[in-house]
């Protein structure tokens with residue numbers, strides 16, 4: 148089921164008892180973070196919050212703030228219009244296994260998938276809610292025709308509206324300023340024309356400029372490099388809100404070249420409608436709540452940070468490209484979507500968790516022995532990966548960890564623990580038991596060099612570091628274990644059944 152708007156998604160959450168409205172004025176500086184952090188750390192991720200009167204610089208903003216909207220397994224699935232995220236994994240598996248149908252049932256299933264994929268293709272529209280209100284900040288912009296210039300001047304709500312009117316949070320006490328934390332940053336490869344949408348935070352510098360925090364390994368940075376080499380100004384459009392499927396797609400580690408707009412269309416089973424921007428040569432989703440249009444100038448950078456990051460620490464000040472705004476457009480009834488990151492568990496855990504579960508069939512295609520995989524909240528995405536495998540031959544655990552280190556953003560995985568198939572990777576206690584019980588540190592570990600997450604403060608140098616794999620599987624002949632591997636304790640099924648019955652009687 149596709150949402151017509153971000154507001155529509157919030158209404159669905161509210162009807163399901165998944166959203167709490169906060170009617171009192173709450174300051175966007177620190178107080179929304181403190182409130183949302185308590186909610187995110189409550190059992191199962193708490194509820195989504197809608198702050199109806201967010202306060203910016205002493206004034207109540209006319210735009211409400213929504214936060215923690217994807218911060219539980221249930222809400223993450225609801226954001227993608229499913230009962231469970233595993234339904235999407237099954238749909239992907241079906242596509243991956245697509246082959247000529249052998250039965251009528253197979254045939255219908257494939258046909259359904261084909262239709263959904265057709266629906267995924269974006270459509271272009273001329274009129275769009277995201278341009279209800281248009282505020283042109285750079286009237287000299289090349290893209291601007293007479294009609295748009297007139298609409299910007301005539302629209303009564305556009306007069307005087309700036310970035311400062313958005314209820315953008317200052318999240319943590321020592322943050323360098325206010326940060327947009329859930330943006331969809333739309334760029335194009337100038338050579339191939341391929342589109343990318345990534346979620347990269349943006350620090351507000353003033354009414355017309357922000358930082359653009361695309362880290363060196365990300366696709367936005369690669370597109371930027373292409374423009375810098377050509378010494379051309381890079382058009383960038385940032386959207387906020389709209390169907391949450393795009394918020395998820397912008398954070399998902401899709402391979403470079405896979406279009407997030409198409410992927411979001413596949414997820415919501417309906418094309419995303421796109422509209423041309425007013426001042427830059429890019430298209431954006433018509434249903435977005437806000438659009439920030441602008442450009443990045445080759446070679447220009449500015450100090451960004453500090454920022455209370457998902458590592459649980461402040462990331463240091465560093466130079467990042469500057470984003471210049473040429474226009475802001477928005478829906479009349481826009482809602483500002485945001486999130487906070489910090490000491491886990493936070494909302495982003497559920498987004499990362501959904502990515503792993505959705506792409507598990509792709510991992511399984513690469514590693515047929517792979518049974519399950521998870522990135523526990525304590526590891527803040529890349530720091531810790533638990534994988535279970537059906538082991539057949541010696542050193543297979545090492546083959547799997549080295550393979551994972553070579554796959555896209557899995558390259559950042561700091562610690563990978565491989566266990567046998569009978570261990571539940573979602574039960575951290577069980578994995579730690581296997582790790583401690585089944586490893587001889589010297590024999591069962593592998594330390595390698597690989598790129599590191601830019602935000603990881605532990606490596607001696609940024610962006611590079613060592614990574615460690617643990618083979619916590621039972622040892623096979625050929626793995627330098629010269630004793631008899633012991634048997635894991637297990638109760639008989641019969642005894643379990645008898646005790647079940649006895650306990651029922653005593654309750």
Ligand SMILES: Cc1cc2nc3c(=O)[nH]c(=O)nc-3n(C[C@H](O)[C@H](O)[C@H](O)COP(=O)(O)O)c2cc1C
Nearest residue numbers: 345346347348360361362365366367398399400495
């Ligand atoms: C809440 C949130 C904030 C994020 N902020 C950033 C950021 O500031 N910079 C960055 O490079 N990646 C950030 N990420 C991670 C990227 O969105 C993620 O790596 C994504 O796959 C990048 O897309 P790309 O591969 O198209 O570049 C963030 C993720 C989340 C969930």
